[in-house]
Structures are given as structure tokens and as C-alpha cells.
Amino acid sequence: MKEKGISRRNFIGGALVSAASLGTVGALSACSPQGSGSKETSAVHMQPGQYTNTYVGHWGIFETPVTITVNETAITAIDVPTDRTQYGDTEKIFQACRDRLFPRIIENQSFSVDTITGATISSMGVLQAVRSGLEQALEAGGSDPKAINAFDVVPEKAEEGETEEMNVDVLVVGLGSFGLVAMKRARDALLRETGEACSVWGIDKAGYIGGQSLLTHEMNAVNPPHLVEQRGGEVLVDYDDYLNTWFTDTTGADGTLKCKEEMVRWFFDNSGLANRWLETEEGWEFGSVKDKNDFSESNYAVVFNYFSTNGMDKYSNSNENRRAVKDSWHRKIVAEVEGTGGGILLETEGYEILYDKASNTVTGVKARNTVTGKEYVINAKAVIISTGGFGGNADLMNSLLDPRWAGNWKQNGATQNDGKMIKAGLDIGAGTFNIDMSPITMEIGLPKYLTHFPINFIDGKITARTGRTSTWTYNDIPLYMCVSINSFAVDKTGKRFGNEYAIANGIGTQMPPNAWEVGPYFYSVWSQGQVNQLMEEGFTAVKRTAAYCQQGGFELEVPTPEVQEALDASVESGIAWKADTIEELASAIGADPATLAASVERYNELCAKGSDDDFGKDAEYLVEVGSGPYYAIKAMPVMYGTGGGFDVDEKLRVLKDDHVTPINGFYAIGQDSFGVLCSNELNYLAYGGVCQGYGMTSGFIGGNEAGLYAAGVQA
């Protein structure tokens, strides 16, 4: 056991401090056998050479071969191929495995080291492949099978018990795009005001920077002045028209505004400035301006994609290339911040806010390196949190969201965003705004991928989303049944809850699927007759194929006899149920038999009548639920995280729970305060890029304000 120690670093003003590029990697550690040495091991003798094993990554499509090189007693190298079109996971996320996990495995000679937060699926796959390689090498070398336990060692936390105290000007917790933008803006403000080196630091619990923004590319901004100028003064969107639409959409059933009016106006006045700054001063590229402002016909107001669609060729038509460029912008910010006395710490998690109640001032954050166990007390003149909400924390979701949204949601965002800083803010009396709103959902998914059918590759074609060879597979059949408008959908009690078109596709400004209304899952119910029709006619009523949740899809509107096989396999794998009667089906899925039977009866009445008097689905999609057997497929709206968070003012200062008094030195941006633009009766405002638009604008303004505050220039 190490002795407890406290070291101090001062980063306020004065001398420049050089920091390790892209984060400080914690000291590596001593190892102890798994389970306190309880596992019996035996002498290690491996057949030197290379051993390759594969794992299937995030999309459930591409295998990644992991090759270990060993000598007689140790792993000496780990390699994965660099041909992205055929292999691997999202590159910028996998890079964290190369940078951190591979050295960690070799240093500790262990497949039981900590995974990389934010790259858990890749890490687990690599660790399993390393284990398999070691088992093969040991067997080839004539070792006893128990020898594998020599590599099953959990490293001790090398710096556990040590505490480092740091004094900085501004600390940013959470380094997605917006945390990084806030760092840059705080640093610029401090340099401008004080004219000397300043210490702006950032921490992130993940093993890489970029957060969810590494995956995304759409940002909403209202009439950026430089673009209006380029267009000879012609605006991109009618300001008042757009604003009124926003207010109409966020007016609740009781007739009151559910968003925070002054913050929506603030967004309208500042998002264009953020866009201009990024484009004209920071070198970020935007394009593909959708400037439709006919709200009755379009979901979009004015959206800027990173990179223009026309310019996609420049990036080889692949999101992976675009992510790489975006990552380079992120790294440029880090380099600039490091160059003037700041820096970042990765795999370092903030968990407590230091708060002086008497002066109502946040004075810093407690954090810890999740790998080495080292504790940090980071005293800061200003703290900005940008931790992406609390979608990764089921307990917080259940306690903070409206009870309708309780339960375990499927997530396609940053599962590490577990709300520790939200909890810490609540603990010091921070006020919230729309924190109870539904999680933000975009897609429909299944509890897990079906793996029954092969994945087929389409040579020469690249899918932009994955950056890899395109695929098609009948494994997507149950998913497409759930998003088919011909389906009959019920909530967990067995009650039909909406127009199946909207459930799968969303309607109007609620473009994300409306399935979120009934919580984390619902059921798509089919009779054998409907299934037979699908097989004969194919999928004629699928409009939106839930891109992030599918594995390539298959041809629509052609006979698809594979449907029956897919359904049987779905039942087998536990994502669907089959029964002879509706009542039995209800019992199988835990719904109320009488409720489901009544829903079917009512739906069939509407089908016979040719008019969906209950929810207004077009008559062409009303297909009767005929005789049995019956099937129910479990469908899950897929969230990327929570939207509601702290109440903030126009400077992004967090307000106390009186909703008036700012907490000195405390700022919340991105999804940690996005609720101010939203309604807690909706799950999102899908004008296009609203989340990123808010994130970018709040980082732009909040970072500057925190910098000015730390410089002592203003409150």
C-alpha cells in the first residue's frame, strides 16, 4: 500500500507550464492476481509467435482481428489492421484503445486491465481477443491451462491514496466539442484581459476528447451575420416566423410556455455569432445550409452541417473522414490551450463540486483518475460543466425524469455520461429547468441485433455512417417490422397509443419517432395474415429505416419470404414472442390480456371502417390484425441522452433553486442545461441540429463569460 501524499501544482497566471500532448496518462501500476490471488496458476511457457483472434464491434457488423505477438513468457506487441473499409469500430474512438489500452495490457501483462471509458465495447473485444491469443500460445507452448491465470491480474491503482491539489483559472469538466470550445473561449478571454499566460484546464472521464460530437455533424444557427452579408442582406430564415414556431411548439397543454423564453431569444441572437466565429476565426467548415422557413411544410429552419454536402467528396464521402477532420479541430484547441499554460486530464472523472455556501461561490471540483486512483482537488476561479447529461445513470433517470420515462432506455450516445456532476450540482442547491423531460430519442431499435442471417457486403460501395463497405442483411427484418406504418403498436399495458406513422417516423417538428411518449419500449404486434402479406408483397410501408440501429437493411417492396424465418429466430433469441391467441400473447409480454384484446378489436373496427378515428393514421396503412398465431416484437426508442439539466441565465451561469440568483463561478453548457430551450411535454425540437446549435452557442458564450469572470472583469 502506498503512503498517502498530497502534491500541489499552481497554474495561475505567470509562467507557462508545458503539458503532455493530449492529456496526461496516469502512472501505470503494479498488478495483483485477480481475486486476491485466489486463482491457481502454473508456469507460463508460450510458443513464440503471433496469434490472431477477432471480435465484432459496435455495429455488430465488422470483425476486428487482434494480433498479439508473444515470446516465451510475455506479450510484446498488439496490432489491429488499419484497412478501415473492412474492419473495426469508429476510428476516433478505437484510437483510444491503441493509445491507452494496448500499452496498458503490455505494461501490466494482463487482460484484466481497466477498459477505456467511452470505448467500452472495443476495449472488451480487444481484451477477450488477447485472452484467446494467450490461451492458444500457452497451449502451443505446452503450458498447463491454469497458466492463463498468470495474465488474469487486476492492476493495483498505482496512485490510490495520493491527492494532487491544482489551482487553475477555469476548469471545464467534460470535453465534447462544446467543453473544448468553452476552454478556447475562456482562454482567449483571459489572455485578452490579463495579457499573460492563463491556466484553463479540462478533464474528461473518457480516454479521448470529443464526446458525442465526434459522431455528429449538424448544427442549428439563426442567420449568421457573415452569411447574410454574403447574400446581400437576404436572411436565411424569417426570425419572427421561426421564433413564433418555436414558442408554439413549446407551449404546453395548459397554454403556458414550457421553454425559458429569454434563453430561446438568446439562442436566436447568439447562435449565428457562434457559427461566424467558428467559421471565420477558427477554421471550422460548415455548409449545406437548409434555409427553408415554411414551417408548415418543413421540419428544418436553418441548419449548418459541418462540411458541405457538395464538399463530401473532399472527405471521401465518409463520416469517418469527417470525424477525423473534426478531431483535428478539437486537437488544435487543446494545443492552443496547452500552449498558454493549460492542459487536459483524460480518464479523470469529476464527482464533487467545491462550494462556499457563505459567499455562494463554486471554488473547484474534486476529481479522480479512474485508472490510477489518484485524487485531484482542482481549485478553480470558474467551473464549466459540459458532461452531456445523465442518460448513463438509470437511478438518476428514474428519480429525476417524469415517471412516464422511468426504466432502462436503449442508448446510442455516450453511456459514460452518468450525471455525477449533475448530482453534484443538485447537492449544492443548483436549480433545474425541464430536468424531467423525456430523454432525447432519434431512432427505433431492438433490444439487441438479430444474428441469425449472414451480413452481406456490397463491394465497392461505402456507407457514409460507418465509413466502411456497405452491407445488407435480413437481420433487420424485425426492426423494419417495428418501423413499418402497417404495424399495430401497443404500449407495455397492451394499449394502442398513437399513429404508427408517427411512432416510427415522427411528425412535423417532432421528427424523432414519437414512441418516446410511452417510455423505453413498446410492442409491434402482427397476426399471421399480416406476416404472410409482408412475405408476399414485401415491406411497402417503411419510410425511415432507423439508420443508426440497422445493419444495412435489405431491399424494400419486393417479396420477402425470409420474414417467417426472421420472426422465428427473433422469438428464439428473446426479442419477440409468439402465441396462438391475443390473450396468450399479452401474457407472454407482460401486458394486460383484456387491454390488448380490446385494442385489437378497436383497431380492427377502424380498419373495417377505413378511418383511424383514434389517431389519424392514413387509411392505406390500416391493415387488420387477423387470425393467429400472433407475434409481438419488442421495440425500443433509442436515446442519445437526457436533455434537461440546470437552469441557466444568458451568461450560462447556473442559477440557484430560487431560479434567480446565479451561483458565482458555476456555468453549465450543452446537454447539462439544454432543457431551457425545450418543453417537458416534448422530447426534442427537431428543427435540425438544435442540440449541437445550443451546445456550440452555450460553449461560445459560457466559455467567454467564465474567462471574464476568472479574470475579475465581471460577475
Ligand SMILES: Cc1cc2nc3c(=O)[nH]c(=O)nc-3n(C[C@H](O)[C@H](O)[C@H](O)COP(=O)(O)OP(=O)(O)OC[C@H]3O[C@@H](n4cnc5c(N)ncnc54)[C@H](O)[C@@H]3O)c2cc1C
Ligand atoms: C449518433 C448521434 C447523432 C446525433 N446527431 C445530432 C445532430 O445531427 N444534430 C444535433 O444537434 N445533435 C445531434 N446529436 C446530439 C449531440 O451530438 C449532443 O447533444 C451533443 O454532442 C452533446 O454535447 P455535450 O458536450 O453536452 O455532451 P457530450 O458530447 O456527450 O460530452 C460530454 C463529455 O463529458 C464527459 N463526462 C461525462 N461525465 C463526466 C464527469 N463526471 N467527469 C468528467 N467528464 C465527464 C464524457 O466522457 C463526454 O466526453 C447526436 C448524438 C448522437 C449520439
